[in-house]
Amino acid sequence: MPRKKSMYQRPDGLFEKKITLNGKRIAFRGRTEIEVFRKIANYQEAKANGPTFTEVAKAWYAVQEQRFEDGKLSFNTLKGYHPAMREAIDYFDGQYAKDLQPQQCNHYAKYLAGRYEGEKTVANKLSVLHCILDFACVEYNLTYNPADKVKVPDGLHRGFRDLPPAEHIKIVQTKRPEPGTDAFTGWLFCYVALNTGARRGEIIPMRMGWNIDLANQIIHIRGASYFNGNTPMEKSTKSLKGVRDVVMLNDFKATMEQLGLKHGDLLFSWQSSMITSKRLEMCLKRYYAWAGIDSTPHQYRHGFITVCFEAGIEPKVIQEMAGHAQLSTTLDIYTHLRRHMLDEAAKKLNKIDFSTGKIESDEDKVPLSEKQQDGTA
Structure with missing residues (x-):
């Protein structure tokens, strides 16, 4: 006697069984009854365990993409999320989100510290992990975020962009390539960064009149830009603090007047x-080759902030002109400046033989008293 089938067999030969789970009617199909039962078991196991970390991460990223489409997230932020998300997926792939423990997240932090030297790089990648698991708490009823107590491991390099050497600043301020050349465009970009403290993305959309207010001698920073591949796109400033006014120096005003641009003209157009x-990038490279220097526009931004500190301007005022969201960011640059000044002082002091009062040079040793007499000390 043939065995009685335990489930319906469709006209196309597939077996089908419908069951109700959490009030929802679901159909499972397969070539054999065993295949159908296996699918049901796998489904019930998946529902009991919840989503995998990979599923949560991809769902979180889809939300970030929608936020970008809605204008609530910048392109550069979304672009930075993706590699951090992929790295977390590669590390936690195959694990259910609900099974992740603080110890595993801490191991991930150590794994990152072993791959990257920079403290900020590791901190950013851990921040993305934290955001993904926060999303799981809200959307998938994860009871707690296992990354909450995980910190960036000690001993990582806390890097700062080097300040531009004094001779580079002097060259930018005093030597200009032939107007109309690519090198001139590269020089002008560095010059604007040095005299305004604006970020690269804030300089690109600058226009005469709208941003460069010659009549009131003020620089209005109201927007920014980013590159989608090679194409420039306008966006809002990095933070609310990014919308600001910066005083226009006399030399800068004279330079802007010499450009001969009309109201509404872009400073940098193509x-x-x-x-x-x-x-x-081509214009900057040609300027670097022309001038024999290699400091970047962002270094000149820090150069502007450094000059402000050296002029005795209050840190809070410098923060506002630099567009830093946090005063601590401004003070970090000041700390780096102090360290740089101490290093320079150490180099000079190391050339002095305190037992004889002489300053060592590459050619000879000059007594300190002689240096003071001829006014070179």
Whole structure:
């Protein structure tokens, strides 16, 4: 006697069984009854265990993509999320989100510290992990975030962009390539960064009149830009603090007047639009080759902040002109400046033989008293 089938067999030959789970009617199909029962068991196990970390991470990233489409997230932020998300997926792949423990997240932090030297890099990647698991708490009823107590491991390099050497600042301020050349465009970009403290993305969309207010001698920073591949795109400033006014120095005003630009003209344009990424990089490289220097626009931004500190301007005022969201960011640059000044002082002091009062040079040793007499000390 043939065995009685335990489930319905469709006209196409597939077996089908419908069951109700959590009030929802679900159909499972397979070529054999065993295959159908296996699918049911796998489904029930998955529902009991909840989503995997990979599923949560991809769902979280889809939400971030929607936030970008809605104008609530910057392109650069979304772009930075993706590699951090992929690295977390590679590490936790195959694990259920509900099974993750603080110890595993701490091991991940140590894993990152072994791969990357920079404290900020590791901190950013751990921040993405934290955001993914926060999302799991809200959307998938994870009872707690296992990354809450995980900290960036000690001993990582806390890097700062080097300050531009004094001779580089002097060259930017005093030597200019022939107007109309690519090198001139590269110089002007560095010059604007040095005299305004603006970020690269804030300089690109600058226009005469709207941003460069010659009549009131003020620089209005109201927006920013980013590159989607090679194409420049406008966006809001990095933070609310990014919307700001910066005093216009006399030399800067004279330089702007000499450009001969009309109201509304872009300072940096290419084919009647904002300058492209490749075009800007080419102009900067040609300027570096012309001038024999290599300090970047962001270093000149820090150079502006450094000059403000050296001029005795209050840190809170410098923070506002620099557009830093946190005063601590401004003070970090000051701390780095102090360390740089101490290093320079150490180099000079190391050349002095305190037992004889002489300063060592590459050519000879000059007594300190002689240096004071001829006014060179």
